[in-house]
Amino acid sequence: MPQIAPHVALMPGSGVRHILEQALRRPGTIILAVGEPGAVAHAGIRDAAATAWRDGAIRYTPNGGISELRRAIVDKLARENSLHVDVEQVWVTVGATQALHLAMALTLSRGDEVLVPDPGYTTFTMNAHLLQAMPVPYPLRAERDFQPDLSELETLVTPRTRAIIVNTPSNPLGSTFDRETLGALLDLARRHDLWLISDEVYERFTWGERHVSPATLDDDDRVLSVFSMSKTHAMTGARVGWLVTPPGWRQTMLRVQESVVSCVDEPSQRAAVAALEGDQAQVDRAAAHYRDNLAAATALLDRRGLRYLDPTGAFYLWIDVSHVSDGDVLRWCERFLDEAQVAVAPGSAFGITGEGWVRVCVASDRAELLEGLARIPAPA
Template sequence: MPEIAPHIAGMPGSGVRHILELALQRPGTIILAVGEPGEAVVEPIRRAGADAWLSGQTRYTANGGIPALRRAIVEKLARDNAVHVDSDDVWVTVGATQALHQAMAVVLSPGDEVLVPDPGYTTFTMNAHMLSARPVGYPLDPDRAFQPDIAGLGALVTERTRAIIVNSPSNPLGSTFDEDTLAGILAFARRHDLWVISDEVYEQFTWDVPHVSIASLDEDDRVFSVFSLSKTYAMTGVRVGWLVTPAGFRDTMLRVQESAISCVNTPAQFAAVEALTGSQQPVADAAAHYRANFAAAAALLDARGIRYLTPTGAFYLWIDLSHATAGDVGAWAERFLYQEGVAVAPGTAFGAGGEGWIRVCLASDAAELLAGLGRLPAP
């Protein structure tokens, strides 16, 4: 039998999915490892998708998406993100996952390097391997409150470095980057002539700080921005996101989108229009729920003396269990699953910088969340 491509054979798997697969084999496990909103998709969004099916809206759409959805995205970006683009700069994708992959595919050649946050979302690294590129982690350390050391980024740049990925609010950390930090990253990218790929999937969930889109600060068209409906509207299985490109990428993206997916499924696009143009009260309600879950979780952890990073965004809690994990949080997470019946994401699933930490999703049922956290070992 022929061998598969070496860069695919060497691609790392997802440490989060590994834990989830183990958990699914054990009925009754409390699953806090996966970033899945607990809310249901609201009825008007479901109805818009169903109506599209029933009315026969099942043909191909334009590669970039139906005009109504692209217009709704353009208006949303101007209103919420201070990002002003044309419809030709907006490409509807199969969730943020495809948007990230396409942005990286457009700017990375085999052997190129991309700077990725460490700890950071697993797909950043997986995509780089899939494209025969090399991910280079830039550290987000606890002694800097998990903020990047912009002055130190230059030491990571080589002649093959082509891009830097920014993720704010962060999965897994729940941290955010303020405007000064983002401006510093842009200045760094400008000095080294790098592309910037910005993952803003959790943009609607920030706590006591504003969300800042790095593209709103971009003056020389080097930022690709990635967004999704999955977390904001609990539409994880609907698979609709979008990629915002710098100006002038229309011809390139027509080819890239056609070769990858042709277009996103049509009824899902009509559901997405309703999500963006309908009532936003469900988003505010979800944010309040996640915030209340954090307050309850923080009170429990504080009472038990367990250290954590106070999140300023997303719906995760980054918890320090170095007192219990003996330098191998991945192995500890498996033992904890088998012994205590709770699935948490080991920090090393997100990079070497996650050693000793775990990620817990705050978007689940409050009672389950507190029951699972109550089984964590105290110092």
Template sequence: MPRLASHTDSVPPSGIRRIFELAQSLDDVIALVIGEPDVPADPATLDAGSRAWLADDTDYTPNGGIPELREAIVRAVAEHNGILTDPERVWVTNGATQGLHLAMGLLLDPGDEVLVPDPGYTTFTMNAHLLSATAVPYPLRPENAFVPDLAELGRLVTDRTRVIIVNSPSNPLGAVFDRPTMQGLLDFAREHDLWVISDEVYERFTYGTAHVSMASLAGAGTGDDDRVFTVFSASKTYALTGARVGWLLTPSGFAPLLRSAQEAMISCINTPAQRAVVVALTGSQQSVTDAAAHYRENLAEATAALRERGIRYLDPAGAFYLWVDVSYASRGDVAEWAERFLLEQRVAVAPGSAFGRMGEGWIRFCAAAALDDLLEGIRRLPEPPRTEIRLVRPDEYEAVSRQRFAAYAHDYEIGGEYAENVRAVEMHATVAEVWVAVDSATGDLLGSVTLPRPGEALTELGREGELEFRLLAVDPGARGRGVGRQLTEFVLDTARSRGATRVVMNSGTDMVVAHRLYESLGFARMPERENPPGVEPTRAYGLDL
């Protein structure tokens, strides 16, 4: 038998489909795994498609779509997205999925690299492998509120990098990038001469944060910067996932090439579906408004239920997904945990690792579901550990000393006087306050932090009206449970209760994970207080209360 092309072996399977297919074989499953709208399509849209079928309106159409649909898209993106374009830059595709593949196929040669968000939509990486290109994940970290770090992005660029994919509102996160973030990403692409593919499938579903289209910033249609391809879809907005109608907005000058590419791949999209989407775009948008209100209400109820149970999540600003931290239960293999959760609790959720390595320990709930099902799915999550923060006891000095040293040595090479200071828990508890985070159920020590006694200072860094903290450490085995954030928030609460106006601290320059945590909580650098004589290089941070 002839062999398959070698690149097919590298295409990763979908961890989402694995759960979905397993769920199909079971009874009484609460299905919260697939991003399927649970609202009906607008009757006028359905009627338009039905009439086209009954009228035998089933001939081939132009490769780019019927003129009425392309013109309707031009008007819609001008109204909703601030994008000025023309019909020759609009290409109707077999859903957003084919639009992504089409754009990536135009821009990537074998061996080229594309920067993809991690966590991010699974098709980004799958498409790259199908094209013999290399997907290079750029991390979206919880300690950075899942916003890209441009400095970290810059370190990933090589001479083979050609494209960056941006997804806002995000699937799976529900995050929405604000205008400065989108502008920063566009400036980054300009600096490194990269194409941008902007996936904006969930553009009409945002909650409190306005959606910003990348192409509107790039000046598409004015010739200012033709490097942005934008992908849209009728699937989520109009509850037409099976109709398979999306569209790709391109820079100018691509029409001849795209006619050939579309002819080779799909020829065209079926005519009745295109007729239906014309009516969806040009008719009443009440169904979209109602769907957004439904998703927003579901997300509000779901996040309230998670807060009540003490389960960490990302506050959703868009789309209809809920990103939930179950690392307290998954213990390093959330894919296996999600399968077990389905088999034992009959709840189907998407494992975060299906969206990239940064998704380990997280799951994605689809909130486009009956509210009772969504809340019941949350109720069936395992009970999270409860954390108590209290002063260290004398019989715990040695354990906290070992834990502190293990926490610092896990990431950094420490020795000499600094190592001895890290271990000196008894001394610190004598002259200051050492607070420990303890698992309420097991009594296990999870981490610690040192504060001054009321009215005193730890070092010369802290000034009048300020509270300084030091030696925040989390047991390596407890990482991923949010202990560092809980300890830092405890410090902030303590500072407020003592009447402090600012919280300050010093951190080693190589403690980048800690820096991301502090910055995500609003701390800012204080360069004027850094690197005093005789002290190792540090970063000073402060947060005004």
């Protein structure tokens, strides 16, 4: 019988999903492994989608998205990100996942190399394999507080390198890159004529300096920016994100978007308009909840002598469990799930540099979060 394309077999699976699927089969498990906001989108957002369904607004929309949403995004980018773009640079996608895939498909050919953060979001590597490109990890190490080593990055660039992916605030690390670091990464991209793909899904959740969009530092149109409604407005299942391209890509984007999804469903787009144009108090409340959960969680880890990366963004804690994981943190997470009924994400799912660490989502109920963390064995 026919076989699937050989390169698909090279695409790694998700270690996070591996743990989550086991956890879902165990009633009573405390699930801290998946990045899901604890709240649901507020009523005004849900009502906008419901009204669209009732009114029969379920036909094709323009490839780039309905005009109301694209204009709302343009206004949002100017207001919150100091990023001034034309509406034809904004392309509404099926979540940030599709935006990221589009950005990589537009910039990578078969055999090209793309620099990806390690630890980094699993889809970066998965997409590269699916596109028959080669992901080249750039290590983010504990001894540097998981910040990039620019001199090491320089040595990873080859004649086949076409792009670098930057994710700040970071999933899984909960770290951020400051303006100086982003400027240095853009300088590297200019020196080697690389695209810079910027994943900014957690932009509204920073716990120190304000988020900086790399495109605001770009002076030669080499940045593609990826955003999402999922985390900021608790709309993970609605699947609305967007890709911001350099100017002049309209004809290319029309063809590419049509070939992949045609368009995002209109009820979800209407919900996104309501979210962007409505009261942002829920986003502010969510940010305060995550910040308070992080404070309570890190205080508990401090008392128990557990090492972690001090979070500066997103809603994750990156915790060192190397004292018990014995060089195989995935197997330890499986045992921890069986014995303690707590699901955490193995750091190795995000790259080899994540070995010995786990990612914990703090977006859930605080009491449940603290109970789960209390079950992690403390160092002797």
